[in-house]
Amino acid sequence: MYLGIDVGSVSTDIVVLDxxxxxMHKLYLRTKGxxxxxxxxxxxELSKYYKDSDIKAVGTTGSGRYLTKVLVGADIAKNEIxxxxxxxxxxxxxxxxxxxxxGQDSKIITIExxxxxxxxxxxxxxxxxxxxxxxxxxxxxxxxxxxxEYALKSKNPVRIAGRCxxxxxxxxxxxxxxxxxxxxIIAGLCNALARNFIxxxxxxxxxxxxxxxxxxxxxxxxxxxxxxxxxxMEIYVPEHHDVMGAIGAAILAKEQIEDIGKTSFxxxxxYDMSVKPxxxxxxxxxxxCEIVELKENDINIGYFGDKCGRWSRVAV
Amino acid sequence: xIIGIPNALLNIKYRDAIQEFFQNIxxxxxxxxxxxxxxxxxxxxxxxxxxxxxxxxxHGHVEYLRDRCDFILVxxxxxxxxxxxxxxxxxxxxxxxxxxxxxxxxxxxxxVAYDNKTLKKSLYxxxxxxxxxxxxxxxxxxxxxxxxxxxxxxxxxxSDLKVLLLGHPYLIxxxxxxxxxxxxxxxxxxxxxxxxxxxxxxxxxxxxxxPFWTFxxxxxxxxxxxIETGKIDGIIYVSSFACGIDSFSIDLIKKDIGSFPYLVxxxxxxxxxxxxxxxxxxxxxxxxxxxxxxxxFSTLG
Amino acid sequence: xxxxxxxxxxxxxxxxxxxxGLGVDYTIPPLSSKKTLExxxxxxxxxxxxxFKIMIGNYVESIQRGADTVLIxxxxxxxxxGEYCELQKKILLSLDKDIKFIVIDEPAKIGIREFLNRLSxxxxxxxxxxAKKIKALSMAVKTINLIDNIEKECRFFAxxxxxxxxxxxxxxxxxxxxxxxxxxxxxxxxLEEHYEKLKKIEIDNxxxxxxxxxxxxxxxxxxxxxxxxxxxxxxxxxxxxxRTLYPSWWVKNTVLSGLKINxxxxxxxxxEYLGLCIGGHARECIGEAILNxxxxxxxxxxxxxxxCMPEIVSKAILPDIERRYGIPILSLxxxxxxxxxxxxxxxxxxxxLIEGRKKLCI
Numbered sequence: 001m002y003l004g005i006d007v008g009s010v011s012t013d014i015v016v017l018d019x020x021x022x023x024m025h026k027l028y029l030r031t032k033g034x035x036x037x038x039x040x041x042x043x044x045e046l047s048k049y050y051k052d053s054d055i056k057a058v059g060t061t062g063s064g065r066y067l068t069k070v071l072v073g074a075d076i077a078k079n080e081i082x083x084x085x086x087x088x089x090x091x092x093x094x095x096x097x098x099x100x101x102x103g104q105d106s107k108i109i110t111i112e113x114x115x116x117x118x119x120x121x122x123x124x125x126x127x128x129x130x131x132x133x134x135x136x137x138x139x140x141x142x143x144x145x146x147x148x149e150y151a152l153k154s155k156n157p158v159r160i161a162g163r164c165x166x167x168x169x170x171x172x173x174x175x176x177x178x179x180x181x182x183x184x185i186i187a188g189l190c191n192a193l194a195r196n197f198i199x200x201x202x203x204x205x206x207x208x209x210x211x212x213x214x215x216x217x218x219x220x221x222x223x224x225x226x227x228x229x230x231x232x233m234e235i236y237v238p239e240h241h242d243v244m245g246a247i248g249a250a251i252l253a254k255e256q257i258e259d260i261g262k263t264s265f266x267x268x269x270x271y272d273m274s275v276k277p278x279x280x281x282x283x284x285x286x287x288x289c290e291i292v293e294l295k296e297n298d299i300n301i302g303y304f305g306d307k308c309g310r311w312s313r314v315a316v
Numbered sequence: 317x318i319i320g321i322p323n324a325l326l327n328i329k330y331r332d333a334i335q336e337f338f339q340n341i342x343x344x345x346x347x348x349x350x351x352x353x354x355x356x357x358x359x360x361x362x363x364x365x366x367x368x369x370x371x372x373x374x375h376g377h378v379e380y381l382r383d384r385c386d387f388i389l390v391x392x393x394x395x396x397x398x399x400x401x402x403x404x405x406x407x408x409x410x411x412x413x414x415x416x417x418x419x420x421x422x423x424x425x426x427x428v429a430y431d432n433k434t435l436k437k438s439l440y441x442x443x444x445x446x447x448x449x450x451x452x453x454x455x456x457x458x459x460x461x462x463x464x465x466x467x468x469x470x471x472x473x474x475s476d477l478k479v480l481l482l483g484h485p486y487l488i489x490x491x492x493x494x495x496x497x498x499x500x501x502x503x504x505x506x507x508x509x510x511x512x513x514x515x516x517x518x519x520x521x522x523x524x525x526x527p528f529w530t531f532x533x534x535x536x537x538x539x540x541x542x543i544e545t546g547k548i549d550g551i552i553y554v555s556s557f558a559c560g561i562d563s564f565s566i567d568l569i570k571k572d573i574g575s576f577p578y579l580v581x582x583x584x585x586x587x588x589x590x591x592x593x594x595x596x597x598x599x600x601x602x603x604x605x606x607x608x609x610x611x612x613f614s615t616l617g
Numbered sequence: 618x619x620x621x622x623x624x625x626x627x628x629x630x631x632x633x634x635x636x637x638g639l640g641v642d643y644t645i646p647p648l649s650s651k652k653t654l655e656x657x658x659x660x661x662x663x664x665x666x667x668x669f670k671i672m673i674g675n676y677v678e679s680i681q682r683g684a685d686t687v688l689i690x691x692x693x694x695x696x697x698x699g700e701y702c703e704l705q706k707k708i709l710l711s712l713d714k715d716i717k718f719i720v721i722d723e724p725a726k727i728g729i730r731e732f733l734n735r736l737s738x739x740x741x742x743x744x745x746x747x748a749k750k751i752k753a754l755s756m757a758v759k760t761i762n763l764i765d766n767i768e769k770e771c772r773f774f775a776x777x778x779x780x781x782x783x784x785x786x787x788x789x790x791x792x793x794x795x796x797x798x799x800x801x802x803x804x805x806x807x808l809e810e811h812y813e814k815l816k817k818i819e820i821d822n823x824x825x826x827x828x829x830x831x832x833x834x835x836x837x838x839x840x841x842x843x844x845x846x847x848x849x850x851x852x853x854x855x856x857x858x859x860r861t862l863y864p865s866w867w868v869k870n871t872v873l874s875g876l877k878i879n880x881x882x883x884x885x886x887x888x889e890y891l892g893l894c895i896g897g898h899a900r901e902c903i904g905e906a907i908l909n910x911x912x913x914x915x916x917x918x919x920x921x922x923x924x925c926m927p928e929i930v931s932k933a934i935l936p937d938i939e940r941r942y943g944i945p946i947l948s949l950x951x952x953x954x955x956x957x958x959x960x961x962x963x964x965x966x967x968x969x970l971i972e973g974r975k976k977l978c979i
Contacts, residue, residue: 079965080962081965082965105959115970115974116966118945119970121959121962170588199360285789287841307846307849307853308849309782309785309853364933366929371929392893394893401896402695403695404696404895404896404926404927404930407893407896408891408895408927408930408931408933411890411891411933412930412934415936416933426893524702524703524706525691525702527700529695560666560696560926562664563663563664564662564697564704566662567662568707571707
């Protein structure tokens with residue numbers, strides 16, 4: 001079985017895939033700024049069902065991929081763009097475009113013949129990402145899970161200026177104070193975010209069907225509908241859309257292990273260890289990289305954060 | 317044949333001259349309307365993200381004209397003064413338009429016009445493919461020249477409070493992107509000076525290097541001249557985010573004028589009108605209070 | 618007079634050779650670090666481009682160490698770089714630091730006579746004969762050519778090395794030893810020795826590494842602080858990189874354009890897209906993009922600072938080159954606020970994209 005871990009800024013997703021790459025188990029945890037703890041919690045949960053020897057390979061992705069790689073002894077750490085693409089291609093060879101909206105960033109990936117041809121990430125601002133929607137849901141006192149439902153009810157979406165998070169929010173408050181219907185405001189917000197995505201992140205990209213919509217925000221049917229209306233194309237939301245990054249990491253780990261043979265997985269026991277990061281400045285050259293050293297019960301388990309490989313290559 | 321003239325960048329300032337020039341040589345022109353929301357959206361959607369607002373707006377105007385005329389005029393304005401430049405983005409404007417909008421039917425004359433001779437040459441090159449008779453061209457050219465300074469006559473009411481409105485002409489004269497700033501100032505009872513309706517002198521000797529941007533030289537000279545001659549009470553500088561030239565001129569002026577009232581308004585497609593209004597009102601209040609205090613001082617003294 | 622200068626790649630080594638050869642007092646600013654950038658951002662206008670801010674940081678750190686004169690190169694537009702000296706002098710003045718600026722503009726613009734006049738200001742304190750001064754200058758030119766060549770070859774052959782990390786180590790030691798060597802001659806000797814060593818590093822010609830061309834705005838692609846050490850990172854990942862715009866290239870180009878010789882293939886290649894000089898190095902960016910494709914490179918990374926006027930134009934053109942030649946291009950825009958996570962994610966994903974395409978071709 002293959003373990004995939006996606007440590008993002010908002011959530012930490014863990015999946016277990018079987019030999020045929022079916023999802024056997026999936027976990028969705030809040031990172032809350034403590035990635036080590038989130039991963040440990042997840043491993044604890046999984047240790048109830050699996051033994052160390054069940055795990056043939058481990059892959060990590062997301063912004064916490066290097067930390068997690070050292071922590072669990074993963075075989076590969078890949079960026080989330082590649083991980084998302086691999087997961088989607090593996091699911092359906094026909095996929096040509098991936099729209100992915102996560103907690104803090106959003107991306108578009110275009111694919112041809114099962115190979116990534118182009119990609120882009122949001123550069124400017126977090127408007128239109130999961131965290132922003134969460135906050136608006138909180139402000140409107142509507143559970144985020146219900147957001148999509150509300151949006152679908154709307155007959156007359158209001159137009160919200162949504163190019164920037166701050167102004168989108170003030171515009172929304174303004175519309176609320178004018179007395180617009182909540183569902184019209186939510187639908188308007190979804191439209192604004194989808195429009196923004198198309199004119200910002202997806203600027204100049206060839207959007208061709210089949211289109212996959214992945215990431216936590218894909219659960220929002222209002223967003224799916226907004227994209228479908230703007231692009232005038234059908235959008236597919238895969239069953240495991242919320243953990244596609246983790247799935248991709250697990251698949252990449254499987255590929256990697258076919259090359260290197262044996263996994264370096266450190267075992268489920270690490271959920272019980274006290275692991276602490278320690279940062280220091282490397283004085284090897286003028287780069288002065290900030291190196292993170294991971295210590296487990298005061299024993300060094302690895303380094304990351306250097307630009308030249310001097311530390312991260314050190315086998316411990 | 318209809319030639320489309322995007323109503324943006326320096327075309328705004330020279331619009332009438334350009335239009336009449338083409339009329340005189342017997343070519344029909346079509347000028348895009350004043351910038352509006354649709355044009356702005358078209359520009360923002362199609363232009364490179366990192367560009368400044370006026371360049372994005374220009375893209376919007378060209379996109380608007382795309383199916384409405386046979387050719388679109390996208391001048392490559394290199395120089396309007398000897399040994400000076402306008403801006404790198406102006407030099408590469410036809411390329412930006414061509415590749416960002418995937419548009420082929422543009423006319424992109426290179427304008428190097430620092431005196432009568434070079435201006436004439438630039439325009440002659442432009443109309444050469446049309447086989448215009450020399451006489452006709454001469455006449456059209458003379459008319460073009462006499463129309464160039466139309467904006468000098470921009471009227472302003474004489475009031476006690478005088479503000480110099482600095483900024484590139486395409487920001488000053490585009491009411492949509494500057495959110496009607498001239499009208500708003502007039503409503504506050506302020507008389508508005510711009511580079512185009514005052515005379516100013518050369519103060520670049522104060523700098524260690526002669527500026528090579530025409531915009532920078534004009535803004536700097538205009539600001540310093542009017543302060544030195546005591547003609548104004550305050551300066552408002554309208555600038556677009558990511559403007560490379562303004563990132564220098566704003567600070568060069570600031571470092572030279574001490575505590576003279578100086579308001580910088582930065583504009584891009586996200587700018588909210590409410591924020592601009594608040595700042596304008598506060599600035600005018602400040603000027604009024606200052607004037608009153610000075611008056612008090614002088615009566616005491 | 619104690620001369621300092623802003624950092625630009627390996628120029629500090631050449632500057633050391635020049636000033637030591639002339640026998641003039643000088644201060645090398647500490648290599649640009651996050652602290653340099655912090656100082657620069659504190660005193661510079663917000664909207665100004667990144668190189669300006671780092672340079673201000675360099676000056677301030679040098680002035681703290683006793684420098685009183687700044688030597689920089691200039692240009693006469695239309696890009697902002699030509700106006701740097703003006704505002705930088707004013708900024709330093711407002712910090713109560715009355716620093717003299719020696720601006721070496723292109724001879725093509727200010728004339729050979731004025732150019733030489735300004736050069737001689739640098740050597741004003743030198744007691745040496747004119748011939749010896751010229752010798753010092755020629756040694757400095759030799760130095761910059763040598764060190765840039767070493768770096769160029771290390772960066773390219775790193776993808777082919779048999780034992781991982783050898784080129785990276787050599788590149789690191791040569792710089793450290795060169796700056797510690799006493800005197801101009803010894804410094805040159807260190808460089809020459811390392812160049813010999815470099816030739817002996819074993820390479821594997823059967824390797825097929827990813828080859829990437831680095832193009833864009835000259836300062837940000839040379840200065841590792843502004844591009845977040847992109848070349849080091851690619852080197853560590855076993856990628857071969859090629860970059861034409863080195864300080865030595867600039868010296869050669871400037872001198873030749875002063876003599877009105879247009880030598881470079883770059884301009885021939887860029888002509889179709891951008892026939893005129895629009896300031897900065899937009900033409901070089903376009904020309905290099907096409908040249909790299911012709912040299913069989915797998916991908917291009919364009920880097921420029923936020924708001925860079927000429928590179929905005931090239932960014933608009935690059936997608937057409939990408940489509941026409943089928944070479945992937947990644948544009949990275951940097952400033953003091955660029956986040957590391959997103960930056961490296963893009964670079965890594967870009968390498969994966971290229972690897973995917975390479976596999977497909979085999």
